[in-house]
């Protein structure tokens with residue numbers, strides 16, 4: 001269920017790369033809200049601005065103009081202490097290529113955000129156990145990333161993104177490096193995390209199949225949101241997937257799974 005209220009507000013976000021001679025307008029006035037408890041997808045072709053958008057929200061990069069509000073607070077006005085808290089515990093980040101540290105075990109990778117930002121370790125251990133059981137990674141907690149499958153690595157990364165119980169998880173092509181079965185497994189887990197724990201998720205993807213797990217999808221091209229699809233309450237995931245494919249075909253997407 002989607003809770004009431006806006007969790008994240010993106011207001012007229014613009015991001016230019018380069019200088020006067022060679023300016024790339026990666027974001028050209030992007031505005032949308034993410035509701036609390038929503039699983040929102042962003043689809044768009046390569047180079048449309050998806051990663052730039054997520055990076056601006058995650059404060060990995062500064063927008064040229066525009067505002068990002070989390071629960072009404074303008075994140076660009078945060079001082080360094082609030083910014084560290086925002087990055088460390090209010091947002092979780094999932095990357096296409098997992099971004100686990102090779103010289104740390106699964107467990108150490110998951111607990112790393114907490115050791116940086118300070119926590120109650122008894123509570124963390126309990127949370128770790130709960131997440132590991134749910135994500136089916138208990139048997140890889142003491143392994144290093146090189147000893148895990150791609151699907152296991154991404155589920156460890158999911159646990160890392162959730163350990164601090166963030167307000168929102170930002171996922172950048174989380175199924176991009178996974179085979180079909182692991183991708184489906186990951187999307188089922190993310191859906192359950194969204195529905196049961198009411199965790200808000202914002203995911204960018206090329207993949208219509210992954211997008212069909214979302215409750216709403218925004219379509220971006222040339223740094224502008226130009227369309228929206230909402231999954232109806234009565235609509236199955238398979239029906240929503242068909243509707244996404246139909247839209248992509250109308251847009252002249254060509255390939256079935258890739259915009």
Ligand SMILES: Nc1ncnc2c1ncn2[C@@H]1O[C@H](COP(=O)(O)OP(=O)(O)OP(=O)(O)O)[C@@H](O)[C@H]1O
Pocket residue numbers: 017018024025026044045046047048049050051052053
């Ligand atoms: N550091 C940079 N310097 C200059 N231009 C950049 C930089 N990063 C991205 N761009 C450009 O900004 C635009 C948006 O890039 P972005 O990576 O946000 O797109 P994307 O939709 O995530 O693409 P993909 O799906 O291929 O990852 C592209 O034209 C890209 O070439």
